[in-house]
Amino acid sequence: MNTNKFTLLNCLKIFVLLIISTQTLMFGFGFIGELFKLNDLVFLCFYIGEIITVFFTIIYLYKKFNLNLKSLLIPKKINPKELILMLLMLFCSYIVINLLTHTITSIAHIAKTLPDNNDEIGEVSDIAGMCFLICLTIIGPTIEEFFFRGIFLLKLKDNSNTIVALILSAFLFGILHPYGYAQQIRAFITGLFFGIIALKTNNIFYTIIGHIIFNSLTMIFGIIRRYSNFVQLGNGCFHFNAIINITSIVIFSVTLFILYKVPLSEVKI
Template sequence: MSSLDDSLKKITILQILVVLLALIGLVILFDIFGYSISEDWVYVGVILYFIYRLRFFSSEFKQDLINIFAKITPKSLFTIVIVNVFFSYGMLYLSIFALDHIPGFRSLIFAPIFSILAITSLAGIGGLISTVFVSPICEELLFRGVFLNRLKLIVPTSFAIIISSILFGALHSYGNIISAFVFGVCMCIIYLKTKNILTCILAHFINNLLAELFVHIDSGNLIFTNDIFIVLFSILAIVSLYLIIISLRQEWKYIDKR
């Protein structure tokens, strides 16, 4: 087991909550005095805290970096990311369909309480750097590195995976919550298999990069307006969901043994 992993397990949820509240408080304070600061800096602040606590860029970090693919192949990692990307598009299609065809659903989803729960602004989805780099580092360290590890101490591993993934999903906006939950479960399993948080961060990097590429390449919004693309991505989403279910069924047999 790596020293980086050992150090992660020493960080408590209470410590993280204190850091988060302090950083959010600073953002609010600056806003009160008329200085608008992006919530992205909350994520940056959390990462700086982890750098301090984990001795990032030390020999232990370098060893984990070298061993990213020690217990999982690049092909397996990339496959997991791809199926999750296509599944997420399937969920987006369903969410848009629900908004357009279920009476009263739009007003329910966009009620104030749901707006509070979906704190996507913290992830800085407006910027490429924040989305592809800052968000994956912070979220993996938080939800897999701390929440999963600490929850495992008080509940069975299966429940720890589900709870941490629900929290991870709740951080995302409507249309992405379910797919984020599933992605979180996959990242939990990868972390449990590899004991290397850098492997999860890399997978998250690739996932967010692919999502951003789709957005920028599809300038005409064909994925959501062209019938051929909608059918194609829907089929890929169904196949991806099938592959995810099969994979999770196989892995779940060994989860509580880890």
């Protein structure tokens, strides 16, 4: 039986390994793409490097720590009421977290640092663009949840203080987002929120869904912002009008209370 324990030091080692390996492979594939004028390869070099790194890291984790992927990714039973309430809460939490981040960055006078566009998008093929969207909305969120909420939180808490594991996983998730303090603050808050969900459910099924929702909404609202005043980008985060914000806060609070305070058998949906 494998008795290796996943410790805080292991966590930091794996995080550094992921960063170095992904960046090295990204540079390699990017260099090859530039050398041979392969725009698609240059455009996707980060995700290609990330996927290769994650593949071999999972093999390492499975062999060294006897990692059980099924128990980590899939709950024993999916309650339809819980799923509906969770989806409502996750959708509204996106707006609430953006509102909270916007408030913090406004008070702290943190300027917007997110890039507004990407000039490379118009230079790649439709297939590369589709692969990018799949990576952005599905593969990327799944990978990040596997490591930050699965490994750096759920596995680490077994041999460490739960609060320490929660804060560390959220902090590492925050610094992974390099586009300025505003996005890092939002990522840290999101990491804490997803971490609480993971701790309550003891798996990352719902946090993967939540992360997919968050990334998809970011992409959708980014498109809407270009053609409508429905959503604005300020201080590096989206913000909406008062009605949408208040409604989202109410729905978020109610669903959160029901999920964690009221037996689902008493909930009528």
